[in-house]
Amino acid sequence: MLFLLTLPDGRRVPLEKPVVSIGSDPACDIVLPDAGVKASHALLFRDEQGWTISAAGKGCDVRVRGKRVDSAPVTPGDVFVVGRATLTLGGAQEARSSSEPAFGTAPSSRLVAVLTGFASRLLAQRPSVELLEATMRGLAEVTGADVGFLVSVEGGQRQVLCATGPVPDAAVADSLVDQVVASGTPVRVEDVAADAALAGAPSVVALRLVSALVLPLRAGAAPLHAVYLGRRVGSPPFSSVHLEEAMALSSLAALLLATSEELTELRARVDNLTQRISAATFEGLIGESHAMRALYRQVERLAPTSLHVLIQGETGTGKEEVARALHRRSGRRGRLVAINCAALPESLIERELFGHARGAFSGAGADRAGLVEAADGGTLFLDEIGDMPFALQSRLLRVVQEREVTRLGESRPRKVDMRVISATHQPLKERVAQGSFREDLLYRLDEVRVDVPPLRERGDDVLLIAHHVLKQEGRRARGFTQKATEALRGHPFPGNVRELVSRVRRAAILASGELIGFEDLELESDGAPLVPLDEARDAFVQRYVREAIARSGGSKKDAARALGIGLRSVFRYLGEED
Numbered sequence: 001m002l003f004l005l006t007l008p009d010g011r012r013v014p015l016e017k018p019v020v021s022i023g024s025d026p027a028c029d030i031v032l033p034d035a036g037v038k039a040s041h042a043l044l045f046r047d048e049q050g051w052t053i054s055a056a057g058k059g060c061d062v063r064v065r066g067k068r069v070d071s072a073p074v075t076p077g078d079v080f081v082v083g084r085a086t087l088t089l090g091g092a093q094e095a096r097s098s099s100e101p102a103f104g105t106a107p108s109s110r111l112v113a114v115l116t117g118f119a120s121r122l123l124a125q126r127p128s129v130e131l132l133e134a135t136m137r138g139l140a141e142v143t144g145a146d147v148g149f150l151v152s153v154e155g156g157q158r159q160v161l162c163a164t165g166p167v168p169d170a171a172v173a174d175s176l177v178d179q180v181v182a183s184g185t186p187v188r189v190e191d192v193a194a195d196a197a198l199a200g201a202p203s204v205v206a207l208r209l210v211s212a213l214v215l216p217l218r219a220g221a222a223p224l225h226a227v228y229l230g231r232r233v234g235s236p237p238f239s240s241v242h243l244e245e246a247m248a249l250s251s252l253a254a255l256l257l258a259t260s261e262e263l264t265e266l267r268a269r270v271d272n273l274t275q276r277i278s279a280a281t282f283e284g285l286i287g288e289s290h291a292m293r294a295l296y297r298q299v300e301r302l303a304p305t306s307l308h309v310l311i312q313g314e315t316g317t318g319k320e321e322v323a324r325a326l327h328r329r330s331g332r333r334g335r336l337v338a339i340n341c342a343a344l345p346e347s348l349i350e351r352e353l354f355g356h357a358r359g360a361f362s363g364a365g366a367d368r369a370g371l372v373e374a375a376d377g378g379t380l381f382l383d384e385i386g387d388m389p390f391a392l393q394s395r396l397l398r399v400v401q402e403r404e405v406t407r408l409g410e411s412r413p414r415k416v417d418m419r420v421i422s423a424t425h426q427p428l429k430e431r432v433a434q435g436s437f438r439e440d441l442l443y444r445l446d447e448v449r450v451d452v453p454p455l456r457e458r459g460d461d462v463l464l465i466a467h468h469v470l471k472q473e474g475r476r477a478r479g480f481t482q483k484a485t486e487a488l489r490g491h492p493f494p495g496n497v498r499e500l501v502s503r504v505r506r507a508a509i510l511a512s513g514e515l516i517g518f519e520d521l522e523l524e525s526d527g528a529p530l531v532p533l534d535e536a537r538d539a540f541v542q543r544y545v546r547e548a549i550a551r552s553g554g555s556k557k558d559a560a561r562a563l564g565i566g567l568r569s570v571f572r573y574l575g576e577e578d
């Protein structure tokens, strides 16, 4: 895009530089011989907010829309007056007309090198202090400044954020800084000795300067910062090219600052999540949703009783963790002994559970106690109880009912004091109806039931668990981008917490920056198991609402408007309280 400036004589001059000097002096970019135009009268400059026309000093008459201004924004089509010369800022052009001469200098190789360094720092997402220091060093290097510092200006408070060397306090409270902060316009003082007022400025005196450049720097909504660059006695003065290069670089620096502020925000979010995680952890289970809080209360209530517990829940929801929590809170002095009934063949389950006498089968070289005996005084955890072979179910029933076990090859029963916790993802009632699970055993094991909710019904617990896993991994990545966060919230996670844990672990290993992106998570939908229609409808509505929020840039209000529902309904569908 190219902008044009129409001069009083009708010539249209392309504006190719970020800072254009206007005056009657032949050294200016736009030379106006009109009466009333001073040697160096005005500066027309561009930053990320657009173009601004600014008077170069006292007594330099600049008018925009008839009003005298020190500095004012101008947009294409605006007419403004410098001295008595009327100028018009032209609309953007796609290409420069070949008949119109171009002016401006090609960026120096020094500038390119510093810009490249900036870009790589941006990509590497370095901590903000390091970024700011690199910014100042880059600006000083490009402009050949002997002194450089960045001042933050917030509510009248000034603070040097970073500097290339020591900066006396006087310099920070300087009138030059005041002027730039007040006007948002850059100032170049070519020769301070030529201006009596400036020659006595605290910064000039304290830093022994002969020439100075002071530029505004605004990072998004953040307060204005001022970049101060100075050359000491013995160095040549700053030229207008230095001002242009510094302006170009400071626009990038502003971007850098905005990014580093985003990172600071991210770190604050991570700290907040870390605190939430520790408050939302119960016996190794993480979650602060209603569903999980209800589960914690149930575990607390049931743990000290001797009732046998059947834990039900989809695969990967944390059933084993719940069993361990029940045991730890039971006060039982014995161990928790676990066996996965789906992982072993029938004959092995039998030997493992009940133990055997020497010679009970070929290879049984010695007497051996089984897991039931090992659980004496503690808890026997039967994982995937739905896969317990039918032939062993009656034997298990006797153990649970009589509280005694007989080793294979023996006839003498041994007393055991154990509590049985079983877990399954299968609907055992259906297995009973099919005749593959004993009803009497089910009643014994199911003295009390604990249902572990699927992850998709736990709201933002998904984020707490994801951050916890990330922290545990201890790699570079410390958080998730907004898009990744919304994707985590919206993904159905058919594999529940186990799936979430493995996806985040993999992403943490593969991610190169401080943030895990949407792509790193590879959340394409996989073949979810079929669920009852009502459940599927609820899950869809919740997912759709989350998607709407993501597509509304995270705003629940905008999402509600787009969906044609009230804000309260949005909270209800998300399972959150408003």
Ligand SMILES: Nc1ncnc2c1ncn2[C@@H]1O[C@H](COP(=O)(O)OP(=O)(O)OP(=O)(O)O)[C@@H](O)[C@H]1O
Binding pocket: 284, 285, 286, 287, 313, 314, 315, 316, 317, 318, 319, 320, 321, 322, 383, 423, 425, 465, 497, 498, 501
């Ligand atoms: N609420 C939770 N917070 C943090 N980690 C959890 C939570 N729930 C489960 N996990 C982790 O998820 C993984 C799977 O949990 P677990 O083995 O207890 O699930 P499960 O329901 O027993 O699975 P399966 O049905 O396959 O036996 C484990 O690494 C566990 O530590």
